[in-house]
Amino acid sequence: MKVLVADSGIIGIASAYYLAKSGHQVTVVEQELEPALGTSFANAGQLSYGMSSPWAAPGIPVKAMKWLVAKYAPLIINPKLTLSTIKFLFRILRNCTASRYEINKSRMVRVSKYSQQAIAEMVKEHDFDFELRSHGLLQIFRTQEQLEAAKKDMAVLDAYNVKYEKLNVEGCIKAEPALIHVKDKIKGGLRYLKDQSANCFLFANHLTQACKDLGVKFDFNVNIQKINSKNKKIIGIQTDQGDYIADKYVIALGSNSADILSPLGINLPVYPVKGYSITMPVKSDVDAPQGTLMDETYKVAITRLGDIVRVAGIAELTGYDKILSKSGDRITQFVLNDLFPKAIGKVSDDQLWVDLRPMTPDGTPIIGKIPYENLFLNTGHGTLGWTMSLGSGKIINSIVSGQTPEIDIEGLDISRYQ
Numbered sequence: 001m002k003v004l005v006a007d008s009g010i011i012g013i014a015s016a017y018y019l020a021k022s023g024h025q026v027t028v029v030e031q032e033l034e035p036a037l038g039t040s041f042a043n044a045g046q047l048s049y050g051m052s053s054p055w056a057a058p059g060i061p062v063k064a065m066k067w068l069v070a071k072y073a074p075l076i077i078n079p080k081l082t083l084s085t086i087k088f089l090f091r092i093l094r095n096c097t098a099s100r101y102e103i104n105k106s107r108m109v110r111v112s113k114y115s116q117q118a119i120a121e122m123v124k125e126h127d128f129d130f131e132l133r134s135h136g137l138l139q140i141f142r143t144q145e146q147l148e149a150a151k152k153d154m155a156v157l158d159a160y161n162v163k164y165e166k167l168n169v170e171g172c173i174k175a176e177p178a179l180i181h182v183k184d185k186i187k188g189g190l191r192y193l194k195d196q197s198a199n200c201f202l203f204a205n206h207l208t209q210a211c212k213d214l215g216v217k218f219d220f221n222v223n224i225q226k227i228n229s230k231n232k233k234i235i236g237i238q239t240d241q242g243d244y245i246a247d248k249y250v251i252a253l254g255s256n257s258a259d260i261l262s263p264l265g266i267n268l269p270v271y272p273v274k275g276y277s278i279t280m281p282v283k284s285d286v287d288a289p290q291g292t293l294m295d296e297t298y299k300v301a302i303t304r305l306g307d308i309v310r311v312a313g314i315a316e317l318t319g320y321d322k323i324l325s326k327s328g329d330r331i332t333q334f335v336l337n338d339l340f341p342k343a344i345g346k347v348s349d350d351q352l353w354v355d356l357r358p359m360t361p362d363g364t365p366i367i368g369k370i371p372y373e374n375l376f377l378n379t380g381h382g383t384l385g386w387t388m389s390l391g392s393g394k395i396i397n398s399i400v401s402g403q404t405p406e407i408d409i410e411g412l413d414i415s416r417y418q
């Protein structure tokens with residue numbers, strides 16, 4: 001069967017890989033000249049299988065109000081609110097109850113754990129060098145209040161059988177020795193023992209080659225303009241390089257998915273949430289992070305990838321613009337200097353990066369069929385697209401191939417919004 005996969009972000013490439021392994025004739029269409037130049041390019045590299053959680057959580061509305069006036073806030077909202085931003089915020093709010101959080105988290109953890117298994121299989125099967133580190137993920141608490149709040153998280157982690165350890169300051173330093181320089185700034189941490197970190201861009205490129213070896217055709221520099229349909233069936237994809245015809249179509253266009261699907265009458269709840277990262281060479285190995293951390297106060301991730309450190313964070317709601325705003329990268333720089341003051345040298349502008357997370361209000365991606373006979377979605381992976389990529393690719397392959405997925409797919413498709 002001929003399958004067209006719309007785009008070569010990490011989600012599209014993972015989809016193409018498993019579809020090709022199932023014996024389908026796969027073509028990937030991508031507007032850029034190379035794979036993974038969108039949001040999959042310079043993310044924080046965290047494989048947060050255990051720390052998979054939706055942003056919408058009890059307590060977030062109050063925190064968000066405080067962030068709006070804080071000097072170093074993880075959330076920035078453009079005051080010129082558009083209707084789609086208001087709608088997104090409203091939908092986020094509706095998901096901030098304890099019961100919604102529980103449901104959403106369970107769906108995310110299901111996909112993430114499946115991905116964890118798939119990464120392990122991939123590592124066994126292929127000799128990819130993608131700077132994988134298995135040091136766990138250390139969530140850093142700076143206040144007593146955060147330590148207390150972590151108790152609730154631990155109950156959830158126990159329920160999902162996630163392996164973790166609660167650490168005092170000495171424990172945090174043992175996990176990340178360079179924190180010795182800032183021990184007075186931290187109160188403790190939670191370490192997700194099985195979480196990992198790795199370079200998403202490198203992996204995406206290795207996987208692209210593996211796809212090519214399986215016969216996948218990649219057409220770069222092709223811009224998808226419209227999906228043509230007739231009687232609730234897709235009859236082709238219109239691009240600036242002509243039409244593409246296939247038997248089945250998988251849409252994995254990240255933040256652009258909603259716009260492309262809208263003329264078909266599909267109201268996809270995927271909103272672009274801007275995030276920032278800085279990538280810098282390590283100046284002093286002993287003073288740099290060895291694995292990956294999450295600073296709970298500022299919601300900033302710091303990850304060691306080979307000889308570099310990447311620091312990433314911020315949720316900026318400002319539509320589709322990818323402008324690097326000073327307020328956006330100020331907080332990431334502040335957190336890195338605050339926790340690892342001796343790790344890196346001076347930051348230059350070419351080390352800064354920005355892109356859009358394809359976010360759903362409930363944090364869970366949208367994977368599965370829609371009411372068009374031969375159209376499938378694999379999008380809306382938000383903050384955790386790297387973590388969930390392989391699991392999502394496997395699921396969409398099973399659905400497209402007419403097989404029963406290996407995990408429960410309840411609540412993953414778009415019908416949960418209808």
Ligand SMILES: Cc1cc2nc3c(=O)[nH]c(=O)nc-3n(C[C@H](O)[C@H](O)[C@H](O)COP(=O)(O)OP(=O)(O)OC[C@H]3O[C@@H](n4cnc5c(N)ncnc54)[C@H](O)[C@@H]3O)c2cc1C
Nearest residue numbers: 007009011031038039040044046224254275384385386387
């Ligand atoms: C600052 C930041 C830090 C992050 N950190 C992490 C992390 O630590 N761990 C984690 O798991 N996730 C993280 N994420 C999230 C993760 O990066 C995303 O969820 C993931 O990259 C989404 O992948 P995607 O393939 O859906 O989208 P993308 O990678 O954006 O791919 C979409 C592709 O579609 C192409 N495209 C779009 N429109 C068209 C068109 N009309 N025609 C043709 N091609 C088109 C684009 O060129 C692009 O290549 C982070 C994100 C950000 C912004």
